Amino acid sequence: xxxxxxxxxxxxxxEVAEAAGVGESTVSxxxxxxxxxxxxxxxxxMEAVERLGYVPNRIAGTLASxxxxxxxxxxxxLSNIVFPDVLRGASTVLEENQHQAVFSVTDYxxxxxxxxxxAMLAWRPTAVMLAGFEHSERTLKMLRASxxxxxxxxxxxxxxxDLAVGYSNRAAGRTSAEFLLKRGYRRIxxxxxxxxxxxxxxxxxxxxxxxxxAAGAPLADREIHAGGSSVESGRLGLERLLARxxxxxxxxxxxxxxxxxxxxxxxxxxxxxxxxxxxFGYNGLDIGRVTPQPLSTIRTPRVATGRIAxxxxxxxxxxxxxxxxxxxxxxxxx
Amino acid sequence: xxxxxxxxxxxxxxEVAEAAGVGESTVSxxxxxxxxxxxxxxxxxMEAVERLGYVPNRIAGTLASxxxxxxxxxxxxLSNIVFPDVLRGASTVLEENQHQAVFSVTDYxxxxxxxxxxAMLAWRPTAVMLAGFEHSERTLKMLRASxxxxxxxxxxxxxxxDLAVGYSNRAAGRTSAEFLLKRGYRRIxxxxxxxxxxxxxxxxxxxxxxxxxAAGAPLADREIHAGGSSVESGRLGLERLLARxxxxxxxxxxxxxxxxxxxxxxxxxxxxxxxxxxxFGYNGLDIGRVTPQPLSTIRTPRVATGRIAxxxxxxxxxxxxxxxxxxxxxxxxx
DNA sequence: GCACTGATTGGCAGCGCTGCCATTCTCCTC
DNA sequence: GAGGAGAATGGCAGCGCTGCCAATCAGTGC
Numbered sequence: 001x002x003x004x005x006x007x008x009x010x011x012x013x014x015e016v017a018e019a020a021g022v023g024e025s026t027v028s029x030x031x032x033x034x035x036x037x038x039x040x041x042x043x044x045x046m047e048a049v050e051r052l053g054y055v056p057n058r059i060a061g062t063l064a065s066x067x068x069x070x071x072x073x074x075x076x077x078l079s080n081i082v083f084p085d086v087l088r089g090a091s092t093v094l095e096e097n098q099h100q101a102v103f104s105v106t107d108y109x110x111x112x113x114x115x116x117x118x119a120m121l122a123w124r125p126t127a128v129m130l131a132g133f134e135h136s137e138r139t140l141k142m143l144r145a146s147x148x149x150x151x152x153x154x155x156x157x158x159x160x161x162d163l164a165v166g167y168s169n170r171a172a173g174r175t176s177a178e179f180l181l182k183r184g185y186r187r188i189x190x191x192x193x194x195x196x197x198x199x200x201x202x203x204x205x206x207x208x209x210x211x212x213x214a215a216g217a218p219l220a221d222r223e224i225h226a227g228g229s230s231v232e233s234g235r236l237g238l239e240r241l242l243a244r245x246x247x248x249x250x251x252x253x254x255x256x257x258x259x260x261x262x263x264x265x266x267x268x269x270x271x272x273x274x275x276x277x278x279x280f281g282y283n284g285l286d287i288g289r290v291t292p293q294p295l296s297t298i299r300t301p302r303v304a305t306g307r308i309a310x311x312x313x314x315x316x317x318x319x320x321x322x323x324x325x326x327x328x329x330x331x332x333x334x
Numbered sequence: 335x336x337x338x339x340x341x342x343x344x345x346x347x348x349e350v351a352e353a354a355g356v357g358e359s360t361v362s363x364x365x366x367x368x369x370x371x372x373x374x375x376x377x378x379x380m381e382a383v384e385r386l387g388y389v390p391n392r393i394a395g396t397l398a399s400x401x402x403x404x405x406x407x408x409x410x411x412l413s414n415i416v417f418p419d420v421l422r423g424a425s426t427v428l429e430e431n432q433h434q435a436v437f438s439v440t441d442y443x444x445x446x447x448x449x450x451x452x453a454m455l456a457w458r459p460t461a462v463m464l465a466g467f468e469h470s471e472r473t474l475k476m477l478r479a480s481x482x483x484x485x486x487x488x489x490x491x492x493x494x495x496d497l498a499v500g501y502s503n504r505a506a507g508r509t510s511a512e513f514l515l516k517r518g519y520r521r522i523x524x525x526x527x528x529x530x531x532x533x534x535x536x537x538x539x540x541x542x543x544x545x546x547x548a549a550g551a552p553l554a555d556r557e558i559h560a561g562g563s564s565v566e567s568g569r570l571g572l573e574r575l576l577a578r579x580x581x582x583x584x585x586x587x588x589x590x591x592x593x594x595x596x597x598x599x600x601x602x603x604x605x606x607x608x609x610x611x612x613x614f615g616y617n618g619l620d621i622g623r624v625t626p627q628p629l630s631t632i633r634t635p636r637v638a639t640g641r642i643a644x645x646x647x648x649x650x651x652x653x654x655x656x657x658x659x660x661x662x663x664x665x666x667x668x
Numbered sequence: 669g670c671a672c673t674g675a676t677t678g679g680c681a682g683c684g685c686t687g688c689c690a691t692t693c694t695c696c697t698c
Numbered sequence: 699g700a701g702g703a704g705a706a707t708g709g710c711a712g713c714g715c716t717g718c719c720a721a722t723c724a725g726t727g728c
Contacts, residue, residue, distance in 0.1 A: 010458070010481060012684060023708040028686060036705055053479050058456040059402060060684035063393050063713045070436075078422040081415075088412040091439045100453065102404075102436045105425045119434065122392040124344070145387045147344060231621045261624055267601075268626040287565045287621075290595055292602040346714060357678035362716060370675055394714035397683045669728105676723070686713085693706070698699105 011054045020048035031056060062124070071313060072120035072128045073103035074113055076198070079228060081257075081285065082302050083131070086153060089306025090129070097314040099126065108197035108228075114139045121146050127313040133158030134199045149316070151309045154302075156323055157203050164321040165309045169200045172298050172326050173207030176252055176280055179296075181215050183334055185250035185278055188212060190222035191237035191262060192254030193229040201229075201254045204282060208252055221245045229254055234261025242277075250278035250334070256285040256297055263291060263333060279333040294331035301326065345388045354382035365390060396458070405647060406454035406462045407437035408447055410532070413562060415591075415619065416636050417465070420487060423640025424463070431648040433460065442531035442562075448473045455480050461647040467492030468533045483650070485643045488636075490657055491537050498655040499643045503534045506632050506660050507541030510586055510614055513630075515549050517668055519584035519612055522546060524556035525571035525596060526588030527563040535563075535588045538616060542586055555579045563588055568595025576611075584612035584668070590619040590631055597625060597667060613667040628665035635660065 013031075017024045022041060029035040030045040037045075048054070062068045071094055075083040087101065094101050102123065106113040114136045120128060121142060127149035135143075143150050143161060150162040157170045180188055190209070195202035209219045223241040225233040234253055238261065241251065253259035259281030266273045273279055273293060281288060284299025301324040308322055347365075351358045356375060363369040364379040371379075382388070396402045405428055409417040421435065428435050436457065440447040448470045454462055455476060461483035469477075477484050477495060484496040491504045514522055524543070529536035543553045557575040559567040568587055572595065575585065587593035593615030600607045607613055607627060615622060618633025635658040642656055 010684095014684075017708095024684095025686080025688095025709080026707060029707090032686090036707090038706065041706080053475070055452060055455045055476065055480070057458060057684055059393055059397050059458055060713090061456075061686070063397050063715090064684075064686040065713085066686095068393065078418045078425070081418075084412045084415075084418040087437075088439065091412070091437070095438055095450065095453075098453070100436050100457065101438065102434050103421075103425070104429055104435065105422065116429065118389060119429075119432070121389045122395075123434070124391060124393055141387070142389065146389070231624045235624050257621075260621065264624050264626055287591075287594065290565045290569050290598050292598055344714095348714075351678095358714095359679080359716075359718095360677060363677090366716090370677090372676065375676080391714055394683090395716070397685090398714075398716040399683085400716095671727095673726085674724090676721100678721080679719090681716105681718090683714105683716085686711105688711090689709090691706100691708080694704085696703085697701085 010057070011052045013054070013056070016045065016048045016052060016054050019052060020044045067126050068124050069099045070123050070125040071099050071101050071310070072123065072125040073101060074106060074116050074120060074128065074130050075103060076106050076108040076131050077228065078105055082154065082283065082300075085302035086306035086309075089303035089308075090310040091306075093307055093310035093314065099310075099314060108194075110134070110136045110139070114142075117142055121148070124148070127151055129153055129309055131155070132200055133160065133164075149313055151313060153305055153309055155200055155203070156321065160319070160321050162319045163309070163312050163317070165305050165312065165324065166322075167300060167324050167326045169203040170207035172282065172300070173204035173209075174211040175326075175328055176204075176282065176298060177208045177211035177215075179328055179330075180250050180252065180278065180280060180334065181212070181217060183278070185334075186217045187220045187245075187247050187249045188217065189220050189241050189245060189248045189251045190253075191225075191234060191241055191251055191258055192222065193225045193233060193258065194227060195224065195254075198229075198254075205254065220248055229257050231257050231261040231264070234258030235265045236261070238262035238265045248277060250274075250280065252280050254282065256281040256283040256288050256295060259295055259297065260288065260291070263293075263295065267292070273333050284327070284329055288331065293333050294329075296331035296334035297329050299327040299329050344391070345386045347388070347390070350379065350382050350386060350388045353386060354378045401460055402458050403433045404457050404459040405433050405435050405644070406457065406459040407435060408440060408450050408454060408462065408464050409437060410440050410442045410465050411562065412439055416488065416617065416634075419636035420640035420643075423637035423642075424644040425640075427641055427644035427648065433644075433648060442528075444468070444470045444473070448476075451476055455482070458482070461485055463487055463643055465489070466534055467494065467498075483647055485647060487639055487643055489534055489537070490655065494653070494655050496653045497643070497646050497651070499639050499646065499658065500656075501634060501658050501660045503537040504541035506616065506634070507538035507543075508545040509660075509662055510538075510616065510632060511542045511545035511549075513662055513664075514584050514586065514612065514614060514668065515546070515551060517584075517612070519668075520551045521554045521579075521581050521583045522551065523554050523575050523579060523582045523585045524587075525559075525568060525575055525585055525592055526556065527559045527567060527592065528561060529558065529588075532563075532588075539588065554582055563591050565591050565595040565598070568592030569599045570595070572596035572599045582611060584608075584614065586614050588616065590615040590617040590622050590629060593629055593631065593667075594622065594625070597627075597629065601626070607667050618661070618663055622665065627667050628663075630665035630668035631663050633661045633663050
């Protein structure tokens with residue numbers, strides 16, 4: 001129905017100028033509140049804008065001037081709550097500063113990442129935000145050549161291209177291990193998801209087992225789920241792990257989703273937590289604070305990561321690495 | 335460090351043409367694989383593209399031709415898993431069809447929505463995707479005048495502007511009530527979050543209490559949390575509700591997050607579910623299937639909503655309303 | 669060898685806006 | 699009233715690409 005009305009081409013700045021009886025540059029100046037013009041002119045222009053329903057064309061504006069004020073996010077997943085949280089932190093800052101967020105999802109695939117980065121760069125964004133430091137050679141080359149800011153998020157164990165905001169996953173894994181050891185657990189298992197693709201989970205695991213090894217209590221066993229992480233696969237993973245190793249006294253999960261699955265498995269099968277089995281997660285999801293026993297975990301600054309990253313970009317900060325740290329949350333499952 | 339290298343302006347199509355010894359239009363044709371050119375020319379162009387690291391400028395391309403292939407999402411929230419799920423469903427389809435997703439978050443505020451829609455329209459997107467049918471007069475006017483496709487998501491109770499994809503929230507509420515009634519529950523309470531802002535939750539609640547009323551078992555009591563929904567507020571809400579009404583035999587929650595909070599409260603306080611109190615949610619989150627007792631809920635096609643919406647847009651389908659329905663999941667909490 | 673058809677190719681005018689520069693107005697100052 | 703400093707304004711050349719059209723080239727039939 002509205003289709004008939006659709007194709008009258010959109011109002012242009014020139015038409016507004018005509019309608020207001022002023023020059024194009026005057027309209028442009030008024031709309032951007034930049035340069036000088038009289039109050040009377042301003043009113044006349046705004047009246048015409050209002051009357052014609054003019055919406056500036058930023059495609060044209062960007063081409064003519066410089067910055068697109070577009071910030072591109074190339075993220076691995078939207079199922080993993082981490083990334084919506086980062087986007088959430090960033091979007092507030094970006095909106096306040098008249099920037100726009102564009103995103104695409106790589107599904108943890110470096111080749112897709114490469115293709116998507118290329119597609120994003122075609123929009124000449126102000127900045128590109130990526131997860132972590134592991135990128136293909138070509139991706140890195142494109143980013144370097146692009147001239148736009150690059151922010152690598154949620155990791156610190158690697159070399160930054162330009163800006164980096166996050167925390168050390170390796171240290172998070174180590175801290176988790178040290179905590180469990182200090183609590184006296186010795187027969188510790190691990191339940192995780194695909195570590196090759198999710199390199200940050202891989203780094204946590206490396207830090208974790210490294211610390212266990214250093215303390216003379218190496219990882220007893222582990223169960224890796226081939227796909228992504230989920231509550232369901234956490235439950236299943238723990239079930240399988242326990243079927244092999246009944247003597248475990250603690251299990252470290254690759255994140256809270258998995259850990260909650262494990263916790264529910266214990267609840268459902270009468271496994272006393274933590275006396276029979278301790279459970280430790282990662283992320284510090286809200287839900288983990290409300291379970292009958294609050295989940296022991298590492299709380300990560302996901303929203304802040306997005307916020308800070310966006311702030312660095314809109315203020316055009318010099319290249320730097322920002323360590324936001326993490327916080328160990330001592331729940332009741334350890 | 336790379337900052338020094340940054341400001342050599344990006345390679346342009348003209349430079350590629352020069353380097354390959356062909357005309358600009360030939361390069362353009364080769365890159366878009368559109369029109370005809372010889373194999374030899376193609377190779378020569380691609381070689382130059384490769385060598386110079388050329389990345390097409392879609393800002394310029396869009397200005398010169400037509401479609402931006404940008405799809406704008408103006409969503410209420412990223413904390414509510416519903417919206418990441420919708421984005422997830424859409425992003426796959428969009429990426430496969432060389433479209434890009436831009437988004438911004440209104441925080442359930444119609445005025446912010448208005449401002450953000452205006453900002454989005456400045457990019458001349460192919461389509462704008464919004465949540466629900468409730469928009470300000472000015473928002474509607476801008477959208478109608480914009481000439482771009484409009485998709486209203488996740489609701490069916492209202493009048494569509496152009497395309498709509500979702501399901502009836504009112505019917506979901508009604509179905510939930512009828513299910514509880516059929517199970518014999520009569521003293522039913524409600525725990526929810528801010529219904530004025532989240533109009534879809536409001537419609538579910540309306541459908542729910544309407545059905546209860548029609549069956550002669552009107553809602554016994556309700557507890558509304560002023561802010562957004564969360565597991566924590568669900569727990570707290572149930573606690574408060576039960577403090578007032580010890581005699582309830584079932585509680586309907588505005589969504590699964592809230593319901594899980596309520597369920598955890600029961601687990602922690604020895605309230606037998608469902609014999610003492612039945613719990614019913616909404617959304618059908620994965621986690622609800624793995625709790626010791628699977629949660630009774632309504633499963634909504636969130637990812638499919640995003641996917642279908644994107645498909646309609648990329649295929650430029652005629653205006654229509656797509657009802658994706660929902661599914662009642664009979665868990666063990668009722 | 670010549671006309672004819674269709675495949676290839678290059679030239680160039682915009683797309684709608686911004687930035688620069690020149691011009692015109694205002695308002696003071698002396 | 700002349701001279702001068704700004705303020706206010708308009709004109710117009712691009713930004714980098716695509717779409718259109720004209721020009722050129724290659725292959726075919728006779």
